[in-house]
Amino acid sequence: MSTPAGGPLLEARGLEKSFGDNHVLRGVDVLADAGTVTVLIGPSGSGKTTVLRSLNLLEVPDAGSVRIGQARMEFPAPGGRPDRRAVARLRAQSGMVFQAHNLFPHLTVLGNVTEGPVVVQRRPPAEVRAEALALLERVGLAGKAEQYPHQLSGGQQQRVGIARALAIRPALLLFDEPTSALDPELVGEVLAVMKDLADQGWTMVVVTHEMRFARQVADRVLFLDGGVVVEEGAPAEVLGAPRHERTRRFLHRLA
Numbered sequence: 001m002s003t004p005a006g007g008p009l010l011e012a013r014g015l016e017k018s019f020g021d022n023h024v025l026r027g028v029d030v031l032a033d034a035g036t037v038t039v040l041i042g043p044s045g046s047g048k049t050t051v052l053r054s055l056n057l058l059e060v061p062d063a064g065s066v067r068i069g070q071a072r073m074e075f076p077a078p079g080g081r082p083d084r085r086a087v088a089r090l091r092a093q094s095g096m097v098f099q100a101h102n103l104f105p106h107l108t109v110l111g112n113v114t115e116g117p118v119v120v121q122r123r124p125p126a127e128v129r130a131e132a133l134a135l136l137e138r139v140g141l142a143g144k145a146e147q148y149p150h151q152l153s154g155g156q157q158q159r160v161g162i163a164r165a166l167a168i169r170p171a172l173l174l175f176d177e178p179t180s181a182l183d184p185e186l187v188g189e190v191l192a193v194m195k196d197l198a199d200q201g202w203t204m205v206v207v208t209h210e211m212r213f214a215r216q217v218a219d220r221v222l223f224l225d226g227g228v229v230v231e232e233g234a235p236a237e238v239l240g241a242p243r244h245e246r247t248r249r250f251l252h253r254l255a
């Protein structure tokens with residue numbers, strides 16, 4: 001996807017969000033170049049999920065701006081209410097993989113992957129189906145297309161979730177703790193698919209507690225605490241030689 005003046009693919013600036021009197025995001029910037037992996041880490045409640053959900057407007061920020069490619073919105077929206085077409089345009093730029101996969105239980109694996117492109121994007125079903133089968137193969141689920149979610153393991157379900165996010169042909173992939181609901185023995189297969197996608201050049205923003213993944217796959221790590229980015233940089237810097245006491249304390253607790 002082309003970006004104005006070759007800037008970053010993702011440019012979110014000054015994000016603010018409150019839930020009632022809980023001021024959750026206090027001016028968060030997230031910038032990511034095309035083809036890079038950005039990992040958000042931080043204590044529970046620091047605002048990581050809210051940042052991610054703000055990038056595809058599952059949460060509408062109170063202030064700040066979000067640009068992905070050439071789709072851009074400012075908050076609060078002029079006139080108060082966000083323009084529905086602008087929301088749809090920005091949302092179409094990113095595919096989200098959730099903590100729990102959120103698959104439709106009454107649809108087959110293939111049905112889950114084709115739903116967005118066919119129903120929301122109104123693309124030709126035959127073309128979408130062929131592409132979905134290729135995506136299922138890519139996430140290691142060739143042969144599972146006609147099964148239902150309950151017939152799959154948690155790791156397989158989560159890989160369907162990844163195929164579903166890819167199916168809308170997003171510019172950016174967002175992962176919200178994609179392995180935290182999985183049994184430990186199933187975590188590796190999901191991380192392996194994510195690493196594959198990173199190797200193929202997908203631009204990804206990932207909320208995770210998997211520090212090994214962050215060290216091996218991330219180009220940048222952002223450490224959030226109390227709704228601000230306390231520290232950011234290459235994994236070797238933030239994880240290997242953190243400058244801030246809060247980052248050190250967080251990493252120490254995980255160790």
Ligand code: ADP
Binds near residue numbers: 019022024044
């Ligand atoms: P993290 O992902 O770092 O654990 P979250 O972004 O999930 O943090 O949550 C940050 C804070 O915002 C928490 O205090 C949480 O309770 C609150 N919060 C998140 N989503 C909502 C919501 N939809 N309504 C009310 N409070 C919320």
